[in-house]
Amino acid sequence: MVQQGVFGTALPQIASHEGSGTVVAVGGAEAEKRGFKVGDRVMVGIPLHPCGSCHDCLGPETQTQYCTNLEGHVGVMTDGCFAEYVKADCRSTTPLPNEVSFLSAAPLACAGRTVWRAVLLAGLKKGEWLCIVGSGGGLGHLGLQFAKSLGLQIIGVDARDEGLALTKENGADVVVDARKGKEEAVKEVQSVTNGMGADATITLSDHPTAAGLACAVTKMHGTMVQIAQPDEVTIPFQEIIFRDIRIRGSLICSQEESSGMLKQIAEHGVTAKTVPFHGLDKVFELVDMVHGGKIQGKAVIIVDEQQIEDEKKLGAKF
CATH class of the missing domain: 3.40.50.720 (NAD(P)-binding Rossmann-like Domain)
Structure with missing residues (x-):
């Protein structure tokens, strides 16, 4: 839909609205208040800079993801996750339990939250x-x-x-x-x-x-x-x-619902079926496979192999 102009995205733009990774920098008091710190493993939040003052932002927590007065959505209207570094909003980004792997968490950022x-x-x-x-x-x-x-x-x-x-x-x-x-x-x-x-x-x-x-x-x-x-x-x-x-x-999840999803996964062993591609230079192969309709599960780009190795020490099993 981005390619077809459905969202009015200004191109060129880095693609992919689903991602997971390790925090390398924390900006602002809000992120610190929410306990984010360098080194945290997280699932990327898609809404970027919601206004915090509209009916949805002030309404039930389960409506916050509906804010229309925001800067954009990661990978839809702002640069996305097919990159070495991604800017995400702490209000929609969710810490990962040790049990949940990066490979599962990336597609959970939208597909998992949505379903x-x-x-x-x-x-x-x-x-x-x-x-x-x-x-x-x-x-x-x-x-x-x-x-x-x-x-x-x-x-x-x-x-x-x-x-x-x-x-x-x-x-x-x-x-x-x-x-x-x-x-x-x-x-x-x-x-x-x-x-x-x-x-x-x-x-x-x-x-x-x-x-x-x-x-x-x-x-x-x-x-x-x-x-x-x-x-x-x-x-x-x-x-x-x-x-x-x-x-x-329905539209993705609120922060509270996202945390509930990850808790459910950690306790019950839900696993995202993934087809990994190694390196950003494999993006076009990934897109061709997805558009071919033969894929089972979700295609995932591994940008940093070391992160995958490091999380094994934590016991990530889902």
Whole structure:
């Protein structure tokens, strides 16, 4: 979307809005107040310099990431993480537990934060059914693990062989191939949910029919959380009017929610599946792989090999 001009980004600009690394400098009293110091391992915050005075900044903590009066978002409107050094805002940057590795934390900065909040917004209790449409991608495989760690039963829906394989690998209780069509998908979901449908659904696929499918497999009066960002989200009116499907949108995580996500990972062993590329000169290879649609999980650039070696001494295992 940056390349296509969706955000009005002034180019050239350093890419990538997801990153993790070690603090090399701390600026300002706010960072010191929050306890950041040189040497800390962190997951980069995406919002840069929110205003601190608007309705969202002053409202519930879980709305702070919605501030529109900010300098920009790292890697979207300001220089990003395909670099040796990145400037991030302490108010949205999160310290890493020793258990969580840099390789996992980098994609967690956006993909992890985004799907974690989607699972929270689904509002389900242990044992209830969550369906994830687009379960076999970078966000999907994390969402499956998050949901599993919270004790939910999971239905994964995907339309690619690679995605279906990753869905199974990450613990979905039921796997549905969307290529069979909406009617068959609804039938398969209802067959394991006593004819009701999933208690809530998260849409991660930007396919034109994905949102409609997600609503169709959700029980009446259930919630569909829309995360994918196609140009238009198309949902048949019957799902909203006749079946009372409630639709929510969501944007990354607040600081408090981010800390909760990392705590959950450290305790339950959620792991981001990554395809590492070594060195910034591999950026174009990475982009080609991602755009090719064959990748499982998230592609990651390792900028500083020494940091990866150093964290092994801390016991980083996820």
